Amino acid sequence: MAVRIQREDFDAGAEMARLRAGRADVGAIASFVGVVRDTNAGSRVGAMTLEHYPGMTEKSIQSIIEEAASRWRIFDAVVIHRIGELLPRDQIVLVAVSGSHRGEAFAACEFIMDYLKTRAPFWKKEQTPEGARWVDARVSDDAAAARWDAPAAGTGSGA
Amino acid sequence: MAVRIQREDFDAGAEMARLRAGRADVGAIASFVGVVRDTNAGSRVGAMTLEHYPGMTEKSIQSIIEEAASRWRIFDAVVIHRIGELLPRDQIVLVAVSGSHRGEAFAACEFIMDYLKTRAPFWKKEQTPEGARWVDARVSDDAAAARWDAPAAGTGSGA
Amino acid sequence: MRVRLLYFASIREQLGCAAESLELPAGITTVGALLEHLMLRGGAWREALAQTRVLRVAINQDMAEPGRTLSGGDEVAFFPPVTGG
């Protein structure tokens, strides 16, 4: 279980390879990469700055991963989140999860991403032609995280 | 939309990078890598051979991707499936999907993987200490594919 | 009419045959009739093709049911349930 908060870019393929290095019981690696888009909420985005709460960020992501590991049988997970100034097309975040079977790896990966969006202390500020603005929290992100509370949610296929 | 059936290994990171090259509207890339495990159904697996139906394989995967693109707003997808002799820890399959938002990229990626497992003409033959054996189709794979038929399935978060 | 037959995986191994070209006798116009015709060869043919629960059929690379009608030049494939990915 690795959590890294960094200014530098990351290599998603290398991180996925690391998740299966040295062990032959990994059958599935699910991953997600978030990327800066050049438009958001109808405005052209020239750049964005990511602020975070050092210490709490690492702690909250660690506990999200632990929660995922308690819900699904996964072997390992890595979360990398960038901070500082980012441009459109830049990678922002990587979540990668290894397990025996795809259903659990998929569910855990999506769960970590949904919880990270609503519980990890990061804030985006966008530069647009209309000026700089803090990105508003999205109701849809709360809904995405909340569906994991439902009794039947995220059962995956187990396969 | 790219489908490749090949003996050679693949670079998941490079394929994911290609999905966002040259366009700034990609916000999300969900991916899955399947890997050969050294045990299956209680037996140690020394090697496996993947047979396929040339022509039909490409055609069926292409139509699975098209079905995914009709269900979710995605930009692009790549599926690479290896054939021939593979060893434990070898990568077997990559599915990577790009879109604006993570919910749809995740759903489309898992859908393509579930359908590929039940509809694309590949067959695995494992070498075990008890001899060579053809892998049996799994009921859980049929169940994983069938859940996408349910009216409310795979709505994702839209976020 | 003449059809091309393909066999894959365990079916191919049981039959000891990967592909053949076959001139169908008059009256053999469906997948089901073709299967019965092939099973008349006896031995492994009768055994392998009798596994209707697990036998899958594709015509011209699309999955097909036993009731489907055949046309001259069709590519008809027989194989077990798929297990890739």
Added chain:
Amino acid sequence: MRVRLLYFASIREQLGCAAESLELPAGITTVGALLEHLMLRGGAWREALAQTRVLRVAINQDMAEPGRTLSGGDEVAFFPPVTGG
């Protein structure tokens, strides 16, 4: 008792303050009381901290509700809803 206060993102900008160390007057023992105490500074303080619908609080890096009791040495952070990922 003394607590350390941290402000992030739009809250930090509105207050023009990222961090401070504060000796709490007797009787200020909960997050809610601390907020009211800070709002007495008026101006941006009253305005920014009155946004209870969007104001989030963490004590020692765990999310906390306004009713939570404070202890000496606590790190108390105020910030808007998170928007990372």
